Amino acid sequence: MLEFPRWKYILILVVVLISGLYALPNIYPKDPSVQITASRGAAIDDALRVKVETTLKAAGITPKSVAVEDGNLLARLPALDVQTKAAEALRPVLGENYVVALNLATTVPSWLENLFARPMLLGLDLQGGVHFLLQVDQKAALDKRLDAYADDVRVALREAHVGYESVERSGDNSVRVALAPGADVTKAREAIAKTLPTLQMTVEGGALIARVPDTELNQIVLNAIEQNVGTLRNRINELGVAEPIIQRQGTDRVVVQLPGVQDTAQAKRIIGATATLEYRAVADGNAFDAVSTGKVPPDARVFYRKEVGPDGKPFPILLSKRVIATGEQLVDAKSIIDPQSGTPAVSVTLNGPGGQRMFDFTSQNVGKQMAVVYIERIPEVKIIDGKEVRTTRTVEQVINAATIQGVFGKNFQTTGLESAQFAADLALQLRAGSLAAPMDFVEERVVGPSLGKENVERGTTAVMYSFLFALAFFLIYYRMFGLITCLALLLNLLMVIAVMSVFGATMTLPGFAGLALSVGMSVDANVLINERIREELRAGVPPKTAIATGYDKASGTIFDSNMTALLAGIALFAFGTGPLKGFAITMIVGILTSVFTAVTVSRALATLLYGRRKKLKTLAI
Known part of the structure; x- marks a missing residue:
C-alpha cells in the first residue's frame, strides 16, 4: 500500500543537488571595486596596472588586489567608503581613453561561474547599487534642432526652385536666409511656411529671418529631456538590468540607479554615450x-x-x-x-x-x-x-x-x-535610440539599500523568525511528521533561491513578503496532509494505509488551492509594476516549489521511514 517509485527518489536527489549548487553563489559577498575599461584603442596591460597601483598608493588607498578580469582592470577595495576616493584619484591620471567606474565585483569561485551559477539579483531596496546623476545639455538640444531647421529650409527652397546664397543659423535662435539676387521673397516665405509653419519670418537687412518662438524653444528642451529618459530606459533594458530607477530631477537632470550592476563601466559607457x-x-x-x-x-x-x-x-x-x-x-x-x-x-x-x-x-x-x-x-x-x-x-x-x-x-x-566590441556598442546605442541632447555625468556613487540597512535587516529577520516559528510548531505538534514537514520546507526555501538565481529574477523587500506567503502556503499544504492522516487513523485505518490515503486525498485539495493563488500571482506580475512584480515573482516560484515539496518530497520521506516496516502499529503524528 505504501510505495514510492524509485525514479522519483532519483529525481528528488537530483533536484536537491542542483538546488544546492545553484543557491551556493548567494553565500559569497561582493567586493567594492573600481573598474577600468579601455576605450578608443587604449590598452589594458601591466603598465596600466602599475600606474593604477601607484596612484592608489599615493592617495593612501591599499587595494585588496589589482588585476585584469574579463578584459578589464579591476581594483578590489576593502570597503565602500574608499571607492569614490579611489575613482576620483584615478580619473585625472588615466584620462579620457579609459572609463573609470564604480563596481561591486563578484567573489563567486570560477568553477561555479563556469557552471553558470550566479548570485540572486537583489533590488535597490535590499542591496543598493550604482547611482548616476546626469545633466542634459540644453544648448546642444537647441543647436541640434536649429541645425535641422536650417536643413529643412534648404530643402524647402530647393523644392520650390527659389535661389539662395546661404542658409545659416543666427545667434538669436533663428535661421538667416540670404536669397539670390532677383529671388522672389514672397515665394520663399510661402515655401518655408508650408514646411515649417511655426517659424516667425521677417525681412531684415535684405535677408529672410526665420525665428523660432520662445514657446517652441521651451518645448524643444522639454521634449529633449523626455526623449533622453525614454532612450535611457531602452538602453538599460538592452543591458538587462533588473528593476532600474530612471527619473527626472529638476528641469535639466536625470537620476539613474542600477541595482547590483556587474559591469558599471559598460553601463556608464552605454548610458552616457551620444x-x-x-x-x-x-x-x-x-x-x-x-x-x-x-x-x-x-x-x-x-x-x-x-x-x-x-x-x-x-x-x-x-x-x-x-x-x-x-x-x-x-x-x-x-x-x-x-x-x-x-x-x-x-x-x-x-x-x-x-x-x-x-x-x-x-x-x-x-x-x-x-x-x-x-x-x-x-x-x-x-x-x-x-x-x-x-x-x-x-x-x-x-x-x-x-x-x-x-x-x-x-x-x-x-x-x-574598428572592432567587434565597437560594432556591438554602436548597434546597441542605435537600437535603443539616440539621445536628443548630450548628457554629462555630474555625480556617480554607490548607494546603499534605499530602505536603510536597519530596515532590511529587520525584514530579513522577520522572514527568518516566521520560518523558524513554523518549524518549531511542526516539530512539537506533529513530531516525526513534523520533522518531515521541516525538511520539506527547508528544501522549498533552497529551491526558491536556486530558481531565482538561475533565471536572474530580482529579490526585493516585497519579494520577502511573497516568500513568507509561499512558505505559509506550503505549511497549509502539509497541515492538510497531516490532518488527513490523523482522520484516517481515528477511523481505525492501519498506519500505512492512513499515510497513503492521507496523501492521495489531500493532494487534490492542495492542487486546487495553490492553482487559484498561482493565477492571482500571475495577474499581479502581468499587470503590476515595481514592488508588486517583486512580490509576484517570489510568490509564483514559491507556490510551484511548495507543491512539489509538500506532495512529492514529504511523501518520499514518509515512505522511506515507514514503508519497509512490517509491523507498524502507531505513527508519531
Missing part, C-alpha cells in the same frame, strides 16, 4: 585645398577620416551639409561580420521616411560616393585653479566612404568599424 551615425553625400571639390585656403563650397563641410597620413594627421574630406539619414531614423541595428571583407559591421534598418530618402538618394547617385559619419561626445575632466571642471568634446569622424554600387533603401550595412 554616439550616432549620419549618412552624407561626398561633395565635389578638393578637401586639401579647402582646408589650406579656407574656401569651402557653400553646401559642403570639411570632415576628417579616421585614417591618418604620414604626418600623423587625419585626411580631410568634403561632405554635403544635407544629411540623408541619421541614427534617429533607425528601426533596428545588429552587429555582424561582413561576409565580403570579414570585418565587423552593423546591419542597419531604417524607418519608412528614412528608407525612402535613402532610396531616392541612391537611385539618383549610383556611381557616386556616400560617407558614414560617426559622431561622439566625449566627457573630459580638467583641473583649473585647483578645481575640477567638467567639459565635453565632440568628435565627428568619417568611418567609411564608399561608392554606391546599386540602389538600396531601408536595409543596408555600415562597414569600416
Whole structure:
C-alpha cells in the first residue's frame, strides 16, 4: 500500500543537488571595486596596472588586489567608503581613453561561474547599487534642432526652385536666409511656411529671418529631456538590468540607479554615450585645398577620416551639409561580420521616411560616393585653479566612404568599424535610440539599500523568525511528521533561491513578503496532509494505509488551492509594476516549489521511514 517509485527518489536527489549548487553563489559577498575599461584603442596591460597601483598608493588607498578580469582592470577595495576616493584619484591620471567606474565585483569561485551559477539579483531596496546623476545639455538640444531647421529650409527652397546664397543659423535662435539676387521673397516665405509653419519670418537687412518662438524653444528642451529618459530606459533594458530607477530631477537632470550592476563601466559607457551615425553625400571639390585656403563650397563641410597620413594627421574630406539619414531614423541595428571583407559591421534598418530618402538618394547617385559619419561626445575632466571642471568634446569622424554600387533603401550595412566590441556598442546605442541632447555625468556613487540597512535587516529577520516559528510548531505538534514537514520546507526555501538565481529574477523587500506567503502556503499544504492522516487513523485505518490515503486525498485539495493563488500571482506580475512584480515573482516560484515539496518530497520521506516496516502499529503524528 505504501510505495514510492524509485525514479522519483532519483529525481528528488537530483533536484536537491542542483538546488544546492545553484543557491551556493548567494553565500559569497561582493567586493567594492573600481573598474577600468579601455576605450578608443587604449590598452589594458601591466603598465596600466602599475600606474593604477601607484596612484592608489599615493592617495593612501591599499587595494585588496589589482588585476585584469574579463578584459578589464579591476581594483578590489576593502570597503565602500574608499571607492569614490579611489575613482576620483584615478580619473585625472588615466584620462579620457579609459572609463573609470564604480563596481561591486563578484567573489563567486570560477568553477561555479563556469557552471553558470550566479548570485540572486537583489533590488535597490535590499542591496543598493550604482547611482548616476546626469545633466542634459540644453544648448546642444537647441543647436541640434536649429541645425535641422536650417536643413529643412534648404530643402524647402530647393523644392520650390527659389535661389539662395546661404542658409545659416543666427545667434538669436533663428535661421538667416540670404536669397539670390532677383529671388522672389514672397515665394520663399510661402515655401518655408508650408514646411515649417511655426517659424516667425521677417525681412531684415535684405535677408529672410526665420525665428523660432520662445514657446517652441521651451518645448524643444522639454521634449529633449523626455526623449533622453525614454532612450535611457531602452538602453538599460538592452543591458538587462533588473528593476532600474530612471527619473527626472529638476528641469535639466536625470537620476539613474542600477541595482547590483556587474559591469558599471559598460553601463556608464552605454548610458552616457551620444554616439550616432549620419549618412552624407561626398561633395565635389578638393578637401586639401579647402582646408589650406579656407574656401569651402557653400553646401559642403570639411570632415576628417579616421585614417591618418604620414604626418600623423587625419585626411580631410568634403561632405554635403544635407544629411540623408541619421541614427534617429533607425528601426533596428545588429552587429555582424561582413561576409565580403570579414570585418565587423552593423546591419542597419531604417524607418519608412528614412528608407525612402535613402532610396531616392541612391537611385539618383549610383556611381557616386556616400560617407558614414560617426559622431561622439566625449566627457573630459580638467583641473583649473585647483578645481575640477567638467567639459565635453565632440568628435565627428568619417568611418567609411564608399561608392554606391546599386540602389538600396531601408536595409543596408555600415562597414569600416574598428572592432567587434565597437560594432556591438554602436548597434546597441542605435537600437535603443539616440539621445536628443548630450548628457554629462555630474555625480556617480554607490548607494546603499534605499530602505536603510536597519530596515532590511529587520525584514530579513522577520522572514527568518516566521520560518523558524513554523518549524518549531511542526516539530512539537506533529513530531516525526513534523520533522518531515521541516525538511520539506527547508528544501522549498533552497529551491526558491536556486530558481531565482538561475533565471536572474530580482529579490526585493516585497519579494520577502511573497516568500513568507509561499512558505505559509506550503505549511497549509502539509497541515492538510497531516490532518488527513490523523482522520484516517481515528477511523481505525492501519498506519500505512492512513499515510497513503492521507496523501492521495489531500493532494487534490492542495492542487486546487495553490492553482487559484498561482493565477492571482500571475495577474499581479502581468499587470503590476515595481514592488508588486517583486512580490509576484517570489510568490509564483514559491507556490510551484511548495507543491512539489509538500506532495512529492514529504511523501518520499514518509515512505522511506515507514514503508519497509512490517509491523507498524502507531505513527508519531
